[in-house]
Amino acid sequence: MKPFVVHTGIAAPLDRVNVDTDAIIPKQFLKRIERTGFGQFLFYEWRFNADGSPIESFVLNQPKYAGATVLLARNNFGCGSSREHAPWALLDYGFRAIIAPSFADIFYNNCFKNGILPIKLSEEQVQELFSRAESRDNYQLTIDLQEQVITDDAGLSYPFEVDAYRRYCLLNGLDDIGITLQYEDKIAAYEAKRETFV
Amino acid sequence: MKPRTMFEKIWDAHVIHEEPGKPSLLYIDLHLVHEVTSPQAFEGLRLAGRRVRRPDLTFATMDHNVPTADRFNVKDPISRQQMETLTKNCEEFGITLADLNSPDQGIVHVIGPELGLTLPGKTIVCGDSHTSTHGAFGALAFGIGTSEVEHVLATQCLQQAKPKTLEVHVKGELPFGVSAKDLILAIIAKFGTDFATGYVIEYTGEAIRKLTMEERMTVCNMSIEAGARAGLIAPDETTFAYLKGRRYAPQGEDFLRAVERWKQLCTDPGATYDHRVEIDASEIAPQVTWGTSPGMGTDITGTVPHPDSFPTAAQRKAAQDALAYMGLTPGTPMTEIKIDRVFIGSCTNGRIEDLRRAAEVAKGRRVAPHVHAMVVPGSQAVKQQAEQEGLHLIFQEAGFEWRDSGCSMCLAMNPDVLQEGERCASTSNRNFEGRQGRGGRTHLVSPEMAAAAAIAGHFVDVREWKREGVNKEVLQ
Numbered sequence: 001m002k003p004f005v006v007h008t009g010i011a012a013p014l015d016r017v018n019v020d021t022d023a024i025i026p027k028q029f030l031k032r033i034e035r036t037g038f039g040q041f042l043f044y045e046w047r048f049n050a051d052g053s054p055i056e057s058f059v060l061n062q063p064k065y066a067g068a069t070v071l072l073a074r075n076n077f078g079c080g081s082s083r084e085h086a087p088w089a090l091l092d093y094g095f096r097a098i099i100a101p102s103f104a105d106i107f108y109n110n111c112f113k114n115g116i117l118p119i120k121l122s123e124e125q126v127q128e129l130f131s132r133a134e135s136r137d138n139y140q141l142t143i144d145l146q147e148q149v150i151t152d153d154a155g156l157s158y159p160f161e162v163d164a165y166r167r168y169c170l171l172n173g174l175d176d177i178g179i180t181l182q183y184e185d186k187i188a189a190y191e192a193k194r195e196t197f198v
Numbered sequence: 199m200k201p202r203t204m205f206e207k208i209w210d211a212h213v214i215h216e217e218p219g220k221p222s223l224l225y226i227d228l229h230l231v232h233e234v235t236s237p238q239a240f241e242g243l244r245l246a247g248r249r250v251r252r253p254d255l256t257f258a259t260m261d262h263n264v265p266t267a268d269r270f271n272v273k274d275p276i277s278r279q280q281m282e283t284l285t286k287n288c289e290e291f292g293i294t295l296a297d298l299n300s301p302d303q304g305i306v307h308v309i310g311p312e313l314g315l316t317l318p319g320k321t322i323v324c325g326d327s328h329t330s331t332h333g334a335f336g337a338l339a340f341g342i343g344t345s346e347v348e349h350v351l352a353t354q355c356l357q358q359a360k361p362k363t364l365e366v367h368v369k370g371e372l373p374f375g376v377s378a379k380d381l382i383l384a385i386i387a388k389f390g391t392d393f394a395t396g397y398v399i400e401y402t403g404e405a406i407r408k409l410t411m412e413e414r415m416t417v418c419n420m421s422i423e424a425g426a427r428a429g430l431i432a433p434d435e436t437t438f439a440y441l442k443g444r445r446y447a448p449q450g451e452d453f454l455r456a457v458e459r460w461k462q463l464c465t466d467p468g469a470t471y472d473h474r475v476e477i478d479a480s481e482i483a484p485q486v487t488w489g490t491s492p493g494m495g496t497d498i499t500g501t502v503p504h505p506d507s508f509p510t511a512a513q514r515k516a517a518q519d520a521l522a523y524m525g526l527t528p529g530t531p532m533t534e535i536k537i538d539r540v541f542i543g544s545c546t547n548g549r550i551e552d553l554r555r556a557a558e559v560a561k562g563r564r565v566a567p568h569v570h571a572m573v574v575p576g577s578q579a580v581k582q583q584a585e586q587e588g589l590h591l592i593f594q595e596a597g598f599e600w601r602d603s604g605c606s607m608c609l610a611m612n613p614d615v616l617q618e619g620e621r622c623a624s625t626s627n628r629n630f631e632g633r634q635g636r637g638g639r640t641h642l643v644s645p646e647m648a649a650a651a652a653i654a655g656h657f658v659d660v661r662e663w664k665r666e667g668v669n670k671e672v673l674q
């Protein structure tokens with residue numbers, strides 16, 4: 001997993017609540033058996049017309065948000081299915097961080113496991129970021145996970161909270177399986193006393 | 199000992215390692231696997247040279263991609279590749295697989311309980327969010343992502359932050375003609391699609407105790423639509439009667455001993471939940487969703503709401519977007535919404551009781567000429583049972599298509615897909631944009647409401663039909 005320490009990138013505002021994983025990556029694209037290559041299908045039905053031409057009004061198709069790597073979102077982002085294809089698609093497209101007032105649980109977890117940093121801010125703060133990203137061209141945010149702060153070059157500075165352990169794993173790009181296998185003795189001991197019919 | 203909730207008891211019994219500030223390491227008793235969320239997990243194992251730690255606690259089936267009309271003829275090459283990949287992976291890693299040839303094949307959340315793999319007190323995971331279904335048995339069951347699928351395959355453990363507990367107390371009794379589906383839709387409409395985020399719900403109260411196992415599964419299934427990590431219902435005699443004699447359940451003396459242990463799982467008197475909400479079942483009417491989120495629903499006697507009627511700007515915008523997508527005008531009575539398609543099935547409502555209830559409404563009636571309706575049993579076992587009872591004939595005579603088991607139009611990864619603009623009465627669990635096909639419009643309802651809509655060609659209040667009796671023609 002790619003570590004996340006400090007990241008600077010263009011912020012794109014996606015102005016919808018309850019963005020679900022079906023919208024992030026429509027299911028007709030779930031059938032690949034690899035982890036990569038999903039970015040081209042990200043938000044497919046909002047990004048493209050039925051004939052495959054881009055829908056110009058969609059935020060990611062607007063020139064000022066080209067190359068965006070920070071996604072600004074609204075409440076309950078990532079609700080719906082547990083599919084990890086959603087963070088894979090976001091990552092593959094280039095997003096490294098998502099900022100929203102709230103996230104769906106499974107999606108939130110899946111982000112950390114794939115090297116994306118999901119950040120919860122208050123609705124007012126998210127609204128401020130939306131306003132700035134919409135009113136300026138090439139609006140960039142710098143996200144410092146070490147210091148837990150988001151800044152822009154116009155003096156904005158928002159500290160954010162993140163679970164200490166998640167932060168540690170993300171800063172170091174640590175793989176969960178390797179960590180768990182350090183407890184092999186305990187797992188084996190548990191298995192030895194486990195009743196078969198519970 | 200301090201009184202504990204059922205959730206805490208199951209959690210405590212499975213913690214292998216705990217340290218402040220870190221997620222706990224939990225042991226997993228049952229890992230269900232299907233073809234869509236597993237290939238990259240197996241790929242990860244192979245790349246790291248790891249094995250499946252407990253193939254005996256792992257069970258696989260194929261459901262999402264399976265064609266329901268001509269099941270062995272998988273035309274989509276990528277669907278076929280996913281299923282073939284699962285077959286190869288199960289062979290290579292020694293995992294039992296209920297494939298298309300197996301009489302055990304079906305939607306993963308339908309077959310777990312059917313086979314007696316799902317048992318009270320277990321921790322159960324699957325790379326699918328509706329794993330919450332299994333909580334109906336008093337098992338702690340939740341959906342996981344593919345990285346976690348790989349993690350469980352490799353270690354039989356999961357790293358989990360401990361969720362909080364939420365009691366959803368359902369007092370009173372469901373009225374005549376109102377189903378478990380209406381109950382859970384009403385809960386979500388009332389409290390919102392994220393009211394349970396970060397929590398494990400325990401459903402309690404008189405109305406819940408009276409539900410059958412299949413109804414409890416419908417309720418727990420949609421816990422995820424309220425944002426919950428899992429839903430739980432305490433096991434009782436209804437649960438034990440359902441499990442007795444199931445293939446993988448304990449047998450004979452073992453079963454009796456297991457029942458004694460399972461009885462200990464219930465929340466202790468005096469235990470407290472982190473949060474609690476209450477709803478009165480007797481006030482619930484049949485539900486129909488009008489929007490693109492499961493919380494956007496109303497009583498069948500209601501109307502499509504006006505976006506201005508919502509308190510916040512975000513909600514008003516969401517309602518406006520939803521109505522535009524759904525092609526609905528505010529103020530339209532729900533009973534005047536015409537439909538084109540009907541889908542009866544899914545892990546929410548594809549079990550035998552669901553089909554019986556739909557058949558009761560369909561019996562002796564005809565699907566409206568402009569409606570294309572289909573019934574997709576949740577598993578091959580459900581299909582066989584239904585055919586023994588003659589339900590398939592009732593459906594076929596009424597003009598419903600009778601299909602093989604699978605997820606089908608719940609998420610339309612197989613050929614069962616809505617066309618652009620088509621409007622569907624669906625017994626599944628998600629009405630998201632494009633869920634049943636690009637531009638498709640989904641209204642979530644109960645099986646009896648779906649069957650009635652198929653016949654009338656628009657939504658109807660099924661309570662009136664049920665009162666009229668099954669054989670009397672009530673259409674004008």
Ligand code: SF4
Nearest residue numbers: 328544545605608609
């Ligand atoms: S029936 Fe629908 S919700 Fe259930 S497992 Fe299949 S796709 Fe998921």
